[in-house]
Amino acid sequence: MDSNYAKELLRTGIIEAKSGSKDSARRYLDRAIYMARTHDVIAEAWFWMSEVVDNKIEKRKALENCLAHDLRHARARRSLAILEGTLKTDDVIDPNKLPEAPQDLRNADAQRFMCPKCGGRMSFAPDGSNALVCDYCTTQNALGVDKKKNEEKEFFNCYGNYERTWQAITRTSLSL
Secondary structure: OHHHHHHHHHHHHHHHHHHOOHHHHHHHHHHHHHHOOOHHHHHHHHHHHHHHOOOHHHHHHHHHHHHHHOOOOHHHHHHHHHHHOOOOHHHOOOOOOOOOOOHHHHOOOOOOOEOOOOOOEEEEOOOOOOEEEEOOOOOEEEOOOOOOOOOOOOHHHHHOOHHHHHHHHHHHHHHO
16 A cells, blocks of 8 residues: 555656646655655656755755666656756757758668568567578578777767767668
8 A cells, every 4th residue: 555655645746746836746755755665666756856846956866866766767867967067958859849850861761671592571680790680581691890899978968969869860871
């Protein structure tokens, strides 16, 4: 019963936060954090707590508490990156209002890969070996492997940049 009650408190707190009643939302979320027994409910409550507080120090503390319970909480990571200044709010793409695709991408023709042996459909190998595998006769064709070492980057810092995202999509679609 406690977990259902905590989820109900969280849901009510989110509704209050979205409606603009920050004080009421803060009370519900505080109680949800106290009553919750699962990390996902606690993490979500801390994230929404960060949305209703006005002080930057309290907001940072709430986001860090959220990430302490769920390291993969994407919205908390993005909010913390914006708060720290490593990600600009102008670079974040609103998923409800996507930008228009570049002209050359809209006119791109999707191609299918056909097996040279049997003419069947080829798909990418599930083992990540950069090869195409025939779905019928299991013939493999290795794809050209890039010699440059891939540089690891923080996903959420690169995610929101519109220009880099479309450049990567264009390079990928043109190289196929």
